[in-house]
Amino acid sequence: MGRPEWVFSLSDYLNKDPYHKKLLRLLNKFYNKDPIDLSLLERAVFKDPNVEKDFFIAFFSDDLLLGFGSIILMRKDPSDPPERFRETLFIKIFAVDPLLEGSLFKDVFKKIIGYAEEKALERGVKKIMIGGYPIWYIYPGIEIDYYEYISLLEKMGYKKYREYVNYEIDLAxxxxxxxxxxxxxxxxxxxxxxxxxxxxxxxxxxxxxxxxxxxxxxxxxxxxxxxxxxxxxxxxxxxxxxxxxxxxxxxxxxxxxxxxxxxxxxxxxxxxxxxxxxxxxxxxxxxRIAEIPWTDHLFFYSHIPGIQRIRHFILLEKILRS
The missing domain is CATH 3.40.630.30 (Gcn5-related N-acetyltransferase (GNAT))
Structure with a gap:
């Protein structure tokens, strides 16, 4: 494995095969209980109309993708979003190769989150959220099964803001x-x-x-x-x-x-x-499998025949200091 390098401004670099597929593999290793398909990845991450060139960060070693982060500000579409969205930078999705040895995993993890915090302060935004970004999203937050990731974020000053569930229905x-x-x-x-x-x-x-x-x-x-x-x-x-x-x-x-x-x-x-x-x-x-995402209306959905899984997500937030 060669010397790790940070690569920024990936909107052009990752918009081409095979990099989307490499990113898809990384995400599905990191979130191994909640699969993502290529169509959702491309539409939610790269075709979001709020995307800007410096809203991606990735960690490569030679041609291996070891870490990735996507951040977003809701400033363009809708043109007049609620204030709580205008004044927040969202970490939409991030991932680190779970096969990395402990110290390197944590280093890549922290640098991705740190990059998001730097960009927030550059844009004059002091609130940062992991999850909670509507419309073009993959997950509403971080599922509680990924305790290791949540624990690292809490050590970096992130606190639980809200929690929601996804219902998965086997339509068969x-x-x-x-x-x-x-x-x-x-x-x-x-x-x-x-x-x-x-x-x-x-x-x-x-x-x-x-x-x-x-x-x-x-x-x-x-x-x-x-x-x-x-x-x-x-x-x-x-x-x-x-x-x-x-x-x-x-x-x-x-x-x-x-x-x-x-x-x-x-x-x-x-x-x-x-x-x-x-x-x-x-x-x-x-x-075959329908997903009812991002809800706290538990009783409205609990009676549906075919419920296969309930996934429990938490949203985390941090107020940044200048």
Whole structure:
């Protein structure tokens, strides 16, 4: 193994094969219980419209990729994000080859995190988060199984901010139970329609979502424009007004969400009907394992047939000093 070298500004270098594949192998070794595919990696990391040239750092020895980090500031898209996103630098994803011997592993780990902190201060940002970056993300945070990584971060001054879970559903075992069919009948009896959205309606729906649930969700739903099929289900009243929505397969085929129902209509349990309709559509499209990510609504999802795993993620944050 040759002398290790730091390589910065990797937007051009890593945008070409075989470097994406090398990075994919590194990430899947580091997060060995939570596989990432090449499509999600490229779309979430390299096609994020907020990416800038110096937002990547990598550690090479000869042609071996030993460490990688991707940071992000939400400054471009959406154009007017909530203040909590504008004033935070996010470490979107990072990895170190777990086969490195102890001291070198820790050194690479700390340099990647240190690089992110330097960039935050350069940009006048004093809050840094690991996880918590919406829309173009791979994981909502760090899964608690990776205790060694969390422990190192805590020693560097990072503290738990929030925690969420991902549900994984084996759609081979998924079905719509009778209790949901009964709820669906009651919803229809209120002259409410549940239907798929046409491509020309995406902007209307994303604008409604942005108005009711915030600009971030609205922008996430707008990702449907980039896909072959819109993959959005809505609930409408007899006037054609939207009451709720459910999206799926936006950034990645197997990912469900977001989902929301306006407050005055929630008593009708429209959300349950939208949820099951979307999961059924995912199954009909050939998705085997569906992922319901980044949620703390545990009871809303806990009854779904086919739950295979629940992954527990924590978000970490650190307030930097100048």
């Amino acid at each position: 075992d998924f079905y719509v139970p009778q209790r949901i069919l009964d709820v669906e009948d009651k919803v229809y009896s209120q002259n409410i329609t549940i239907r798929e959205v046409y491509r020309e309606e995406i902007e209307r729906v994303s604008n409604w979502v942005g108005k009711i649930f915030g600009v971030v969700w609205g922008r996430e739903v707008a990702l449907a424009k980039e896909n072959d099929d819109p993959s959005i289900v809505i609930a409408e009243d007899e006037k054609g007004d939207i009451l709720g929505f459910s999206a799926y397969s936006l950034l990645n085929d197997r990912r469900f969400g977001p989902i929301g129902v306006e407050e005055r209509s929630r008593r009708l349990r429209i959300g349950s009907v939208l949820l099951y309709r979307s999961l059924y559509e995912m199954k009909m499209r050939g998705v």
